[in-house]
Amino acid sequence: MPVIADETADETGAGDSGPAAATPGGRSSGGDGADPRSAFPDWRFAPNIGGHPDIYEIENRALDPGGHVLAAMRSLAPWDGRALVDLGCGTGFWLPGYARDASSVIGIEPDPALRRAAARRIHGLPGVQVRPGSAEHLPLADRSVDVVHARFAYFLAPGADAGLAEVLRVLTPGGSLVVVDNDHHWGQFAEILAAASSAPPSSISSAIDAWWRDRGATRRAVRSEWRFETRADLEAVLRIEFPAAVADAWLARNPAAIGLTYGYVLFCVVA
Ligand SMILES: C[S@@+](CC[C@H](N)C(=O)[O-])C[C@H]1O[C@@H](n2cnc3c(N)ncnc32)[C@H](O)[C@@H]1O
DSSP, rough: OOOOOOOOEEEEEEOOOOOGGSSTTTTTOOSSOOHHHHHHHOOOOOHHHHOOOOHHHHHHHHHTTOOHHHHHHHHHSOTTSSSEEEEETTTTTTTTHTTTTTSSSEEHHHHHHHHHHHHHHTTTTTTTEEEEEEEEESSSOOOOOOEEEEOOTTTTTTTTTTHHHHHHEEEEEEEEEEEEEOOSSSSSHHHHHHHHHHSSSHHHHHHHHHHHHHHOOEEEEEEEEEEOOOOOOOHHHHHHHOHHHHHHHHHHHHHHSEEEEEEEEEEEEEO
16 A cells, blocks of 8 residues: 555646645645645645545455454554544544444544545444544644554654654553554565565665664564455556556566455554
């Protein structure tokens, strides 16, 4: 789940140039009365989910069918009976599942269109809310949350110390942040990541690992897979995640694939 899709392929995708460029059809309205670009200057539009929420839904359904990622997240920071925040919750795919065990769940999302989709998803579910916010601007009291999850959180990465400090502000003493990231070394997904990147995997992952290590994080690698129902679903998802030439080359080399092996890396920081 990288954010390196072909930015020229879709007029709704504003790429990593930031939310100022992400203003197609109504996106400039933040809802909730605020312009999200000024309210959340650290918001970076996600062209995969932001430009293609329906295809990203297919991606989330195909992700980790054995539940290994969730199991690792639980073992790092159990959330049964605890107050949980999903930071950068997108369309809220994971919120109902978290709500089965947590005492309360808050999805935080700066993108107003995604936030509306998340709010629709959790409508009527007790103990679950969706609120506008970003890593650097959390609408939460000091020491009010036990567990913060951030899945594919390119906004919590080397250089994002202000966001990390804000997350630590809202965590209770002993509370945990768990970040789900991509493994740049293991699995077929890592091969595609490498093909799409100008930097070698070792330099990317060593910078990420060092940043988290310096902030006291525990690192946990999880080997899993994407498993789709159809080849068409795999093709659609690869084409929102990678430049067309990279996706098409991998698909041509793997003509029978309806899934791929996928390595994840989790980082956990305890407040
Ligand atoms: C790759 S998507 C993942 C969405 C969701 N976590 C999931 O796994 O379904 C990244 C999400 O982070 C959000 N985002 C971007 N910048 C952010 C920031 N500074 N703080 C919090 N979320 C941010 C995007 O709008 C998007 O919803």
